[in-house]
Amino acid sequence: MNLPCIPSGYPDGMKPRNTSLDRFYSVIPAGGIGSRLWPLSRADAPKFLHDLTGSGQTLLRDTWDRLAPLSGDQRIMVVTGRAHRAAVEAQLPALADLNMVLESEPRDSTAAVGLAAAILERREPGVIIGSFAADHVIGDRRLFVAAVAEAVAAADAGYITTIGIKPTEPAIGFGYIHCGAAIDIEGAPSALLVDTFVEKPDLTTAEHYVASGDHLWNAGMFIARADRLLEEIGRSEPELLAGLLELAEVWDEPAKRGQAVDRIWPGLKKIAIDYSVAEPAAAAGTLAVIPGHFDWDDVGDFASLAKLNSGGRKSDLAILGENARVLSDASSGIVVTQTSRVISLIGVKDIIVVDTPDALLVTTTENAQRVKSVVDALKLSGGTDVL
Amino acid sequence: MNLPCIPSGYPDGMKPRNTSLDRFYSVIPAGGIGSRLWPLSRADAPKFLHDLTGSGQTLLRDTWDRLAPLSGDQRIMVVTGRAHRAAVEAQLPALADLNMVLESEPRDSTAAVGLAAAILERREPGVIIGSFAADHVIGDRRLFVAAVAEAVAAADAGYITTIGIKPTEPAIGFGYIHCGAAIDIEGAPSALLVDTFVEKPDLTTAEHYVASGDHLWNAGMFIARADRLLEEIGRSEPELLAGLLELAEVWDEPAKRGQAVDRIWPGLKKIAIDYSVAEPAAAAGTLAVIPGHFDWDDVGDFASLAKLNSGGRKSDLAILGENARVLSDASSGIVVTQTSRVISLIGVKDIIVVDTPDALLVTTTENAQRVKSVVDALKLSGGTDVL
Numbered sequence: 001m002n003l004p005c006i007p008s009g010y011p012d013g014m015k016p017r018n019t020s021l022d023r024f025y026s027v028i029p030a031g032g033i034g035s036r037l038w039p040l041s042r043a044d045a046p047k048f049l050h051d052l053t054g055s056g057q058t059l060l061r062d063t064w065d066r067l068a069p070l071s072g073d074q075r076i077m078v079v080t081g082r083a084h085r086a087a088v089e090a091q092l093p094a095l096a097d098l099n100m101v102l103e104s105e106p107r108d109s110t111a112a113v114g115l116a117a118a119i120l121e122r123r124e125p126g127v128i129i130g131s132f133a134a135d136h137v138i139g140d141r142r143l144f145v146a147a148v149a150e151a152v153a154a155a156d157a158g159y160i161t162t163i164g165i166k167p168t169e170p171a172i173g174f175g176y177i178h179c180g181a182a183i184d185i186e187g188a189p190s191a192l193l194v195d196t197f198v199e200k201p202d203l204t205t206a207e208h209y210v211a212s213g214d215h216l217w218n219a220g221m222f223i224a225r226a227d228r229l230l231e232e233i234g235r236s237e238p239e240l241l242a243g244l245l246e247l248a249e250v251w252d253e254p255a256k257r258g259q260a261v262d263r264i265w266p267g268l269k270k271i272a273i274d275y276s277v278a279e280p281a282a283a284a285g286t287l288a289v290i291p292g293h294f295d296w297d298d299v300g301d302f303a304s305l306a307k308l309n310s311g312g313r314k315s316d317l318a319i320l321g322e323n324a325r326v327l328s329d330a331s332s333g334i335v336v337t338q339t340s341r342v343i344s345l346i347g348v349k350d351i352i353v354v355d356t357p358d359a360l361l362v363t364t365t366e367n368a369q370r371v372k373s374v375v376d377a378l379k380l381s382g383g384t385d386v387l
Numbered sequence: 388m389n390l391p392c393i394p395s396g397y398p399d400g401m402k403p404r405n406t407s408l409d410r411f412y413s414v415i416p417a418g419g420i421g422s423r424l425w426p427l428s429r430a431d432a433p434k435f436l437h438d439l440t441g442s443g444q445t446l447l448r449d450t451w452d453r454l455a456p457l458s459g460d461q462r463i464m465v466v467t468g469r470a471h472r473a474a475v476e477a478q479l480p481a482l483a484d485l486n487m488v489l490e491s492e493p494r495d496s497t498a499a500v501g502l503a504a505a506i507l508e509r510r511e512p513g514v515i516i517g518s519f520a521a522d523h524v525i526g527d528r529r530l531f532v533a534a535v536a537e538a539v540a541a542a543d544a545g546y547i548t549t550i551g552i553k554p555t556e557p558a559i560g561f562g563y564i565h566c567g568a569a570i571d572i573e574g575a576p577s578a579l580l581v582d583t584f585v586e587k588p589d590l591t592t593a594e595h596y597v598a599s600g601d602h603l604w605n606a607g608m609f610i611a612r613a614d615r616l617l618e619e620i621g622r623s624e625p626e627l628l629a630g631l632l633e634l635a636e637v638w639d640e641p642a643k644r645g646q647a648v649d650r651i652w653p654g655l656k657k658i659a660i661d662y663s664v665a666e667p668a669a670a671a672g673t674l675a676v677i678p679g680h681f682d683w684d685d686v687g688d689f690a691s692l693a694k695l696n697s698g699g700r701k702s703d704l705a706i707l708g709e710n711a712r713v714l715s716d717a718s719s720g721i722v723v724t725q726t727s728r729v730i731s732l733i734g735v736k737d738i739i740v741v742d743t744p745d746a747l748l749v750t751t752t753e754n755a756q757r758v759k760s761v762v763d764a765l766k767l768s769g770g771t772d773v774l
Contacts, residue, residue: 039729039731325770327761327764327765327768327770329757329760329761329764330754341744341745341746341747342426342745342746342747342765342770342773343746343747343749344426344746344747344748344749344750344761345748345749345750346748346749346750346751346754346757346758346760346761347750347751347753347754347757348738348749348750348751348754351735351749353747353749355747357728358728358729359728359729359730359731360728360729360730360731360740360742360747361731361733362730362731362732362733362735362738362740362749363731363732363733363734363735364733364734364735366734367717367733367734367735370716370733370734371733373716373733374714374716374731374733377714377716378714378729381714383712383714383729386729
């Protein structure tokens with residue numbers, strides 16, 4: 001058996017008693033530009049390649065560092081676009097060549113995670129995979145590890161398992177998970193059945209969800225036995241599954257892989273794993289959730305970035321940028337800068353200023369979700385040089 | 388007699404009937420950085436060297452073009468800092484060497500205009516000078532020319548004469564002139580005595596001034612016989628006058644000038660001509676005012692620049708910049724850019740964005756007057772590289 005490397009930093013008491021974690025493999029789909037974070041995030045510098053927390057390293061590297069203690073760094077697979085190969089390798093020097101899966105173009109999460117599942121199941125039947133976005137921010141790692149360990153146990157018992165985040169406020173930017181009855185699974189004492197997945201609610205609904213105590217944020221984390229995941233994909237999207245299995249069959253034969261990708265990948269249906277797997281599994285009573293009690297944010301827009309970097313103090317001005325020279329007078333919000341220009345703010349509240357060498361964004365936290373519309377306008381108006 | 392060159396573009400019917408205009412000499416004090424327009428205006432690129440109206444030429448050049456029809460381009464003197472010599476020469480190729488007066492350091496308007504008066508009075512006794520800031524914006528030139536022609540006649544009659552602007556709104560950023568009785572002067576039918584000069588008022592007082600009908604904006608324009616101007620300076624500031632006369636005595640002897648400037652100029656008292664000349668003359672009943680009915684603005688801050696460039700439509704976003712690439716959604720105010728960066732604004736009202744290669748300002752029209760405080764903060768904090 002291929003024992004994962006459990007580093008010495010592994011939290012005390014967190015070492016799982018079951019052995020399902022020995023079969024655990026982390027998958028990091030590193031796709032998505034993060035259009036709401038333009039002009040910081042863009043095609044050649046997507047969100048996961050940025051340090052958005054002032055930690056000194058990229059979100060991708062943060063994700064890796066969170067998962068390495070769980071699966072061992074030889075058991076982390078990254079699925080990303082061909083264009084990002086060099087950047088990902090630079091960020092993750094320990095990533096095995098075998099574990100770099102390159103997409104010729106983005107085909108959404110079912111294709112990305114499903115391909116990883118198919119490849120890994122061929123290599124190692126019975127493997128349990130956990131898919132974690134490359135560009136989310138997570139607080140206490142011990143609590144994260146504890147939740148994943150439970151999720152792996154639930155996955156080993158045959159459930160498609162997600163980790164739902166205990167909401168700290170009635171956020172309207174996230175989807176919610178409506179929890180059902182407790183399930184009795186060894187090694188997963190807090191596992192619950194999932195009743196339904198719900199889309200981003202309005203504020204009143206979100207307040208109701210938070211008050212109810214039985215709703216969690218959908219953080220897009222899925223843990224499952226690879227064979228179970230593929231089974232679910234096959235149930236809702238049989239053609240997509242067929243394409244993935246065909247790819248997986250030749251994946252480890254370099255001479256055949258490239259041709260197969262070119263032939264099959266562009267035709268795969270674009271569908272989020274929430275729709276192809278999670279919702280049908282919830283309906284079938286085979287979706288479990290482990291409540292996560294750690295801080296989590298998908299950093300979906302600059303308002304969330306501002307909150308994340310101001311420690312929750314709304315009156316503060318958060319500043320992100322290695323060479324930032326910011327002078328602020330009676331201003332709040334966030335300045336993100338990639339230049340060393342002097343940036344001076346006077347009397348602007350909840351402002352968002354994003355300063356890059358070739359593009360500048362000025363908006364407010366209230367309008368943060370509208371940033372994507374600028375990207376759309378730039379696409380239409382021939383401003384693609386800055387996208 | 389040295390007849391001024393009256394170009395063919397001289398407005399019909401505006402040609403003065405008196406001959407005092409033959410003795411008229413324009414003086415343009417081109418000093419002052421315009422700190423409230425930082426980071427656009429700065430030590431090496433002061434306000435008068437910018438095109439702030441989208442006219443395609445600098446305010447200095449606009450000023451020259453306004454005055455040339457009045458005095459002829461051989462009779463315009465520019466008083467500026469040594470550092471701006473090349474820039475001024477480039478802007479004003481017709482400026483005679485003899486008419487370039489260089490200050491070794493700024494000593495405020497009494498010294499600048501007084502030196503010009505002293506030099507010109509020595510060269511041409513009986514000369515009438517008119518001093519006009521290099522960095523103001525003026526609308527209808529025909530109305531301007533008409534007002535100056537009247538002011539020259541009043542000056543010839545011995546009055547220190549100013550041109551006061553008919554207020555169009557209760558501005559709190561300008562000083563006001565309280566008008567008194569009409570004076571009977573040939574060639575100056577609208578001349579009035581000045582009762583008092585009043586400092587920038589609060590809004591209620593300003594509203595009262597505008598309603599009264601007998602208050603004008605102080606636009607800092609002074610027209611006087613040079614001997615009368617020097618006499619007034621001597622009355623309030625005898626030491627300053629002595630220094631100016633000593634400088635003027637050697638001014639046209641290049642071998643002696645430099646040494647005299649180095650010795651005398653730095654010791655001259657810094658005082659605005661409003662205090663040394665206009666207020667005492669008003670008190671003595673020798674200050675006249677010609678009401679000007681043309682549009683005028685001192686472009687004192689970015690709020691006024693925004694208003695100037697939006698045609699008064701507050702809901703609009705004004706854009707200044709040759710290579711501006713601005714995308715705006717539900718935003719108003721002004722963008723001034725010296726770069727070709729894409730600048731995107733979303734949902735920001737009354738915003739001021741000033742984008743230069745090494746400094747960026749974001750504020751609102753309401754806070755426009757506070758920009759100077761940033762310049763002060765930069766001086767204190769070692770940020771002088773961008774001042």
